Structure formats: C-alpha cells, structure tokens
Amino acid sequence: MTNLPPITSSMPSLGDATMDTSAATTYTDVNGLAALKRDPNSPQAISAVAQQVEALFLQMMLKSMRDATSAQETDSNEMAMYQDMFDKQVALSISQHADLGIAKLLKRQLTGKPAPSAPGALRAAPPTAALVKTPTEFVNKMLPAIRRAAAQLGINPMGMLAQAALESGWGQRMPRNADGSSSFNMFGIKAGDEWPGARAAADSMEVINGVATPRRTTFRAYGSIEESVNDFANLLKNSPRYRDAIAAGGDVQGYIAGIGKSGYATDPEYANKLNQILKSDTLQAAMPVRLAAL
Numbered sequence: 001m002t003n004l005p006p007i008t009s010s011m012p013s014l015g016d017a018t019m020d021t022s023a024a025t026t027y028t029d030v031n032g033l034a035a036l037k038r039d040p041n042s043p044q045a046i047s048a049v050a051q052q053v054e055a056l057f058l059q060m061m062l063k064s065m066r067d068a069t070s071a072q073e074t075d076s077n078e079m080a081m082y083q084d085m086f087d088k089q090v091a092l093s094i095s096q097h098a099d100l101g102i103a104k105l106l107k108r109q110l111t112g113k114p115a116p117s118a119p120g121a122l123r124a125a126p127p128t129a130a131l132v133k134t135p136t137e138f139v140n141k142m143l144p145a146i147r148r149a150a151a152q153l154g155i156n157p158m159g160m161l162a163q164a165a166l167e168s169g170w171g172q173r174m175p176r177n178a179d180g181s182s183s184f185n186m187f188g189i190k191a192g193d194e195w196p197g198a199r200a201a202a203d204s205m206e207v208i209n210g211v212a213t214p215r216r217t218t219f220r221a222y223g224s225i226e227e228s229v230n231d232f233a234n235l236l237k238n239s240p241r242y243r244d245a246i247a248a249g250g251d252v253q254g255y256i257a258g259i260g261k262s263g264y265a266t267d268p269e270y271a272n273k274l275n276q277i278l279k280s281d282t283l284q285a286a287m288p289v290r291l292a293a294l
Helices: 021-028 030-038 043-068 077-097 102-111 135-153 157-168 225-238 240-247 252-262 270-278 281-286
Strands: 199-208 211-220
Touching (some): 135 157, 157 281, 225 240, 252 270
C-alpha cells in the first residue's frame, strides 16, 4: 500500500481560525440532522443547513476536479477513501472560514430576507410609471407645448410631434432620474459639458461606423414636458446645423429631411422612421380632428 501523508499536512491555509467540530458533527451525524428538523425555523438551524449545503457543493467541486484528473488513478481503494475524507474536511473547513457567499444566499432565501445592497454598487432605479397610457393621451399632453414652440419657430408642429413620439416611445420610454422619476426628456437630448441642469443616465443605442453599439449615455433632465419642449425649440433655433429644418417652415417633409441631414441622431434611418410615424394609423387615430389634416 502506498504510504499516505497525514491528512492535515496538505490542508490549505485558512488563517488562524480553528475548525468548528460541533458543526462537523451536525453535518455528519444523523442525530444532529434530526435535531435541526425539530426546529427548522430557528436561526441556528437555518444557518447550519445553509452551511451544510455549501459544504456539499464544495465537496462536489472537489470530486469533479479529481475526476477531471483521471490520468492520476489511485493505487487502491484505501487511497480513494482517504482522498474522500480529505475532500470532505477541506470543504467543511472552507465553508466555515471562507466567505463564498453561497451559505449567505441560502440563508436569505430560507428566511425570505432581500439581499442587501453592496457598498458602492450600482443601484437599480425603481420602475417609472409611463407618463401616458395611449398614443391619444400622448398627443393630448404634447400638442399644447409643441404648438406654441412650433409657432415661435415658424414650423409645422407635426415634425416635432413625430420626433417626440419616436424619441420617447410615445411617452413610455424616457431616461429616469436616480430616484426612478421621469426626466421628461421627450426628444432624447444628451447632456454635454455645457448643460448646467439636472442629468439622467440611461442605456442607448448609437450607430458608430455603421454598427449599432449600446452605450451608457447621460441625458438632460427636466421638470416638465413644457421645459423639455422649450429646450428642444431653443436647440433648433440656436444651432446652425438645424438651419435647413427651420427654413422648411410649414413643410413638414422639409423639416424631417433637414433633421435627418443635420446629424441630430446617428441612426441613418432616422428621417425614414419619422416619416413612418407621421404617416402611421396610430398617429392619425390619436390626432384631434382639427389637426389631422396637417
């Protein structure tokens, strides 16, 4: 028989912590498990069960690692027995003294407690209720502010309305503030270094060198729909790149063509998408009768 080294001679270093032999008894003794079953809701029972499952998981990992090295076959059944004992001891020791997180996760599930937020971790914002439920509601909320802004610019309001529908998903998909509230950014305007106001971060899709690329983008945040529309109108009026769009006046097709050429969006199909919304049955059905002919 091959001479075996003492089992503890090759145990991994786990600091100065000592082995919890009472826990070992609980994991290996039938009477110990029966005692846990008598009071399954106690914190001690839940902790022990979670640690036991973690130890069993580690044993399975160690066994898989040994099976993967099948070329190094054991010399005898005695060797296999000692290796199995060694693996169980290592798994138990690691589960007691190393923070793998498996036992903690199981304890949270058994007690029904939510997972705590890690310090410095990104916090998912709570879902934001859509500003509107239907395209008709969207049009009714957007049109007053858009009509005023369009009158000041001397353009057809339908182009701005189609843009707001496209950029905001008909009022149901806008960047959110950190607390989950709406940014009211109806036109997808990004917040550059020059923007002094509030900001909201959101995932967006940019077309770079002809390839759609997901990006984390910072957008401008507003206090209302009116603020968003007014800021968009100021952007159109004050930037030379939108000169052709403004020059189109009442010609909504001219406005859309000018916006498409201006580089307002990286999407090369941006103008086509605006036209699709403009001609869609959805928009026509949502429009007030007096404006449907615009």
